Amino acid sequence: MVSKSQQSSFSSDNPLFSPSRILILLIVLICIIGIFHFVRNHPKVEAKPTTATISLPGQFAVAFPQQGESAVGTDSLGVIASSPDQTPVPIASVTKIMTAYLVLQAHPLKPGEVGPTLTMTAEDVANYKNDLALDYSVLEVKEGEQLTEKQLLEALLLPSADNIATALARWVAGSDDAFIAKMNETAQTLxxxxxxxxxxxxxxxxxxxxxxxQIKIAQVAMQDPIFREIVSMPQATFQTAGTIYNVDSMLGQHGIVGIKTGSTLAAGGCFVSATPIGVGADKHYIIGAVLGQKTAQSLQSALDLNAQILDQARSQIKLYPLSSSANSYGQIIDPWNSNSVLNSDKAVQIWGYPGMTASLSVDVQDTQLPIPSGSNIATLKVQSSQSVQQIPLQNSEQINPPSFFWRLFRNWI
Structure with a gap:
């Protein structure tokens, strides 16, 4: 039972629980919370695009050969279009695109470099004689002859020397089988x-x-400047073999600067090509592939048909204007409502082809507030396949820091 004295200790007359003290405690608590909200960092300014995806008007159209299979793409946009009959078929020496790519991956070269020197052995000479007897494409070598990595790649890609493919594979991986395993692993990765x-x-x-x-492997191979340099060479000179010539007789025609031919009875005529295309200050490459041309002049048919594909594609792969919604490509958004639309101070064009779809996003620079209007505060990113195009955006209104009262009462308003 509680005594009267104990009851009185909990009464409202107790000074510890007087209304004035409770009010003071509430005010102090509110002040502490307010100061905490005021001094802690405010959220970063964010942005979003006006639209998340776009599609360029029209439809990409190329008349592919009726025989064999074909495709066209670019070095950064990937495969754009292809004939409907895409099945595994023999590809002859077009194979050497992958061979050269893996050599340069294992032993990269910079422009002007020739790489390590390999000394031809008795085994290399035996491989040469064996391939020659089988009527394969070869480069003559002598025991003790020294050839640089770049020379070996020239021999691989210009006259398409099969014996040099073997020499490079064994140099890189130790054996044909080990190198072939790398080829298939890379193909799977791509x-x-x-x-x-x-x-x-x-x-x-x-x-x-x-x-x-073949568009996929050519796409990554053409990113290497040494590969691009070699496949564009019409000829090269060797100590033993003398002057060798590029089998690609289309070099210099239709703007073609490579890449690789191939021809056997089983494969027919095959040709993977590249032609440069200027995009502002940048250079890209249209890549065409034609396989399985089996005519009286199978390789020439592949060359001619490939050139026709490039000619059709060239006029369609270009810069297209990117339309905006109410002259806006995005909007700055922040919790304290200091918002602004994002514009570009010049006409926006993106590189693509009719019917291309792309995703849009906006990245905001981390800058101090306030941000005056017209500042390069954001970047519009337009992504299609591996291609990412970036366009600077400016805010139309000044972005102010949050007000004193917003920072103080940010969770209560």
Missing amino acids: GMTSTHYADVSGVSEATVSSAVD
Whole structure:
């Protein structure tokens, strides 16, 4: 039972629980919370695009050859279009695109460099004589002859020397089988789902691929400046073999600067090509692939048909104006409502082709507030396949810092 004295200690007359003291405590608590909200960092300014995706007007159109299979793309936009019959077929010496790519991945070269020197052995000479007897494409070598990595790549890609493909594979991986395993691993990584490599040169009928897959490997190979340099060479000179010539007789025609031919009875005529296209100050490459041309002049048919594809594609792959919604490409958004639309101070153009879809996003620079109007505060990113194009955006209204009262009462308003 509680005594009267104990009851009185909890009464409202107790000074510890007087209304004035409670009010003071509430005011102090509010002040502490307010100061905490005031001094802590405010949220960063964010932005969003006016639209998340775009589609360029029209439809990309190319008349592909009726025979074999074909495809066209670019070095950054990937495969754009292809014939409907994409199945694994023999590709002959087009195989050497992958061979050269893996050599340069294992032993990269910078412009002006020639790389390590390899000394030709008795085994290399025996491989040369054996391939020559089988009527394969070869580069003559002598025991003790020294050839640089760049020379070996020239021999691989210009006269398409099968014996040099073997020498490079064994140098990089130790054996043909180990190198072939790397070829297939890389094909899988690149999404070349219709490709299987059975040898390093393409002589084997079991080395198969599709036109779409050859666009994929050519796309990454053409990113290497040494690869681009070599495939564009019409000829080269060697100590033993003398002057060798590029089998690609289309060099310099239709703007073609490579890449690789191939021809066997099983594969027919094959050609993977590249032609440069200027995009403002940048240079890109249209890539065409034609496989399986089996005519009286199969390789020439592949060359001619490939050139026709490039000619059709060239006029469609270009800069297109990017329209805006109410002259806005995005908007600055912040919790304290100091918002602004984002514009571009010049006409916005993106590189693409009719029917291309792309995703849009806006990145905001981390800058101090206030941000005067007209500042390069954001970047519009337009992404399609591996291509990312960036356009500076400016705020139309000044972005002010949050007010004193907003910072003080940010969670209560």
